[in-house]
Amino acid sequence: xxxxxxxxxxxxxxxxxxxxxxxxxxxxxxxxxxxxxxxxxxxxxxxxxxxxxxxxxxxxxxxxxxxxxxxxxxxxxxxxxxxxxxxxxxxxxxxxxxxxxxxxxxxxxxxxxxxxxxxxxxxxxxxxx
Amino acid sequence: xxxxxxxxxxxxxxxxxxxxxxxxxxxxxxxxxxxxxxxxxxxxxxxxxxxxxxxxxxxxxxxxxxxxxxxxxxxxxxxxxxxxxxxxxxxxxxxxxxxxxxxxxxxxxxxxxxxxxxxxxxxxxxxxxxxxxxxxxxxxxxxxxxxxxxxxxxxxxxxxxxxxxxxxxxxxxxxxxxxxxxxxxxxxxxxxxxxxxxxxx
Numbered sequence: 457x458x459x460x461x462x463x464x465x466x467x468x469x470x471x472x473x474x475x476x477x478x479x480x481x482x483x484x485x486x487x488x489x490x491x492x493x494x495x496x497x498x499x500x501x502x503x504x505x506x507x508x509x510x511x512x513x514x515x516x517x518x519x520x521x522x523x524x525x526x527x528x529x530x531x532x533x534x535x536x537x538x539x540x541x542x543x544x545x546x547x548x549x550x551x552x553x554x555x556x557x558x559x560x561x562x563x564x565x566x567x568x569x570x571x572x573x574x575x576x577x578x579x580x581x582x583x584x585x
Numbered sequence: 586x587x588x589x590x591x592x593x594x595x596x597x598x599x600x601x602x603x604x605x606x607x608x609x610x611x612x613x614x615x616x617x618x619x620x621x622x623x624x625x626x627x628x629x630x631x632x633x634x635x636x637x638x639x640x641x642x643x644x645x646x647x648x649x650x651x652x653x654x655x656x657x658x659x660x661x662x663x664x665x666x667x668x669x670x671x672x673x674x675x676x677x678x679x680x681x682x683x684x685x686x687x688x689x690x691x692x693x694x695x696x697x698x699x700x701x702x703x704x705x706x707x708x709x710x711x712x713x714x715x716x717x718x719x720x721x722x723x724x725x726x727x728x729x730x731x732x733x734x735x736x737x738x739x740x741x742x743x744x745x746x747x748x749x750x751x752x753x754x755x756x757x758x759x760x761x762x763x764x765x766x767x768x769x770x771x772x773x774x775x776x777x778x779x780x781x782x783x784x785x786x
Contacts, residue, residue, distance in 0.1 A: 569780065
């Protein structure tokens with residue numbers, strides 16, 4: 457009996473996982489962004505917004521794509537919108553503070569960002585090897 | 586037997602769930618152009634005020650290398666001539682804001698010594714310590730409007746060379762100064778600096 461229960465639980469967990477793999481506009485946008493296709497990603501996320509997926513994550517990612525296009529004021533608004541939907545999100549807070557630094561002449565990257573940059577460079581070097 | 590089966594199943598479940606769970610963010614790099622790049626087109630003339638150097642070994646003078654960068658390499662980047670600043674000449678001419686941009690600053694060096702094991706001798710079974718130097722250069726640079734006295738750009742750029750050979754001060758400095766000037770050019774020209782953002786999955 458216990459085994460059957462466990463098997464059912466496992467089946468549910470697996471089903472849950474496969475459901476998250478379903479390609480939504482949002483996730484497709486993320487894939488494009490990772491390949492550097494920011495404008496296309498922006499379009500996908502905007503479509504996701506129109507279909508009612510109004511989440512902090514989408515606003516955050518749209519803001520990054522706007523930053524990529526040098527539309528800094530619009531990006532700021534999107535980060536702020538994301539923070540309204542998820543006020544405690546540390547990642548969005550960091551993104552917004554980095555944008556503010558970018559908009560404020562004379563400010564240097566913070567220690568955390570330097571670490572992130574090093575981490576990314578290492579990762580890229582690893583891929584090349 | 587039942588117990589073993591349950592344990593095996595729970596291990597499988599843990600692995601399956603573990604493989605599905607992912608981190609909430611991806612780090613992404615975005616190229617950014619600095620907002621605060623200098624409007625070089627505004628300035629008609631550029632003058633180099635010799636950089637003050639501090640704490641360099643007495644046997645080595647970095648002045649010629651620094652002067653060469655500002656008077657030969659920098660004009661190529663700016664695509665404008667840079668002359669050596671002559672206060673008397675500039676004082677006699679009637680300058681207006683935007684006529685002359687002064688480029689200057691100061692550069693200081695800090696050398697820290699430390700003992701390390703000589704690798705070559707260690708291979709032969711000998712444990713011999715040798716002194717190496719850690720060179721740290723701090724460069725304060727300004728781009729200043731000659732009339733208003735306002736800095737249109739100022740930065741402190743630091744770089745270090747951790748295993749410098751004390752017998753080759755010229756090489757140590759050239760190596761550091763090259764890194765510093767590259768950073769400087771990227772900063773004030775706003776060339777393809779990278780920033781990191783968190784893309785939420």
